[in-house]
Amino acid sequence: MERDDGLRIRDVGDVDTAELELASDHPGFADAGYRSRRAQIASVAQRYVPGDPIPDVEYTDTERGLWRVIAGNLSVLHDRFACAEVVRAGRELRLPHDRVPQLREVTERLQQLTGFRMEPVPGLVPTRTFYGALAERRFLSTQYLRHPSVPLYTPEPDLAHEVIGHGTTLASPVLASLYELAGQASRRAETDAALEFFSRVFWYTVEFGVVHERGALRAWGAGLLSSFGELRAFRRAEIRPIDIWAMGTAGYDITHYQPVLFAGASFDHAVDETAAFFSSYDDDVYERLVHDHGGPPDD
DSSP, X not given: OOSOSSOEEOOOSOGGGOOEEOOTTSTXXXXXXXXXXXXXXXXXXXXXXXXXXXXXXXXXXXXXXHHHHHHHHHHHHHHHHBOHHHHHHHHHHOOOSSSOXXXXXXXXXXXXXXXXEEEEOOSOOOHHHHHHHHTTTEEEEOOOOOXXXXXXXXXXXXXXXXIIIIIHHHXXXXXXXXXXXXXXXXXXXXXXXXXXHHHHHHIIIIITOEEEETTEEEEOSHHHHTOHHHHHHGGGSEEEEOOHHHHHHOOOOTTSOOSEEEEESSHHHHHHHHHHHHHHXXXXXXXXXXXXXXSOOOO
16 A cells, blocks of 8 residues: 555654654544654654564553454454455464564564565655565555554554555465565556556555455455455445556545455456566556557546
8 A cells, every 4th residue: 555644754863752743634633642652653663674673562451452353353354255365364374363463473474474574664655665665575564553443444554454454465475476576566667657557556456456256256455354344345336347457547545435346257367467467567568558548547
């Protein structure tokens, strides 16, 4: 997911005094305690140096209780609505439900399963930095949790989205390879227009991908896997077949359930189509797509 999530950590020269900015419609905007806690957790990530041990966060009782609600609900919904490969990967990852997992231990398990690392960041990460890290099997992750008043909703990527959504898919060798291909594709997309097209395809596949499986529509995208409400509602969206041009030119709103989703005829079909695009994508491919469809997409 693009990291323009309303979080800003201002560089004031002292990580312990990092200042947090949240969008005015964020659930924690007027909660001074939550804002202070977010800045405190962000300062932990700011001290991280790639290659060093991943620092732990000492989570509070409130955060542990919040995690239990989120993880407990999503575990049940994954069994009902996720595709078979995601369910299998989740069982391999073995995330705890009774406490907040540390990125360090999630990384240790992912290294055993697929060679991926989850590395902490304080918040906003430039788009190219986030996607580019995937090419090195590195996923840049937040460590904070959503506001406790809305345990089953977040307007931004929090630890639950990163670990339950992306961490689960990264535990699948097939999907981990897809993430790596995505990172490589993003690095070949040198123009902003080409990167934006790539980003939208990423959104409708890796974040909100669905497939037809066992007689029903099932989820494999991390955005769906980490959203309690949307997992229960996604089958009511308008479902279209996978179409690279349509996905790469479709807009989206991160603050609402997605009204349109693109489905693979099967899990293998979704992965094969997405992998083929990521494997070959660069500025030249983007220009050919634009030419073949009569001009650049509308914003």
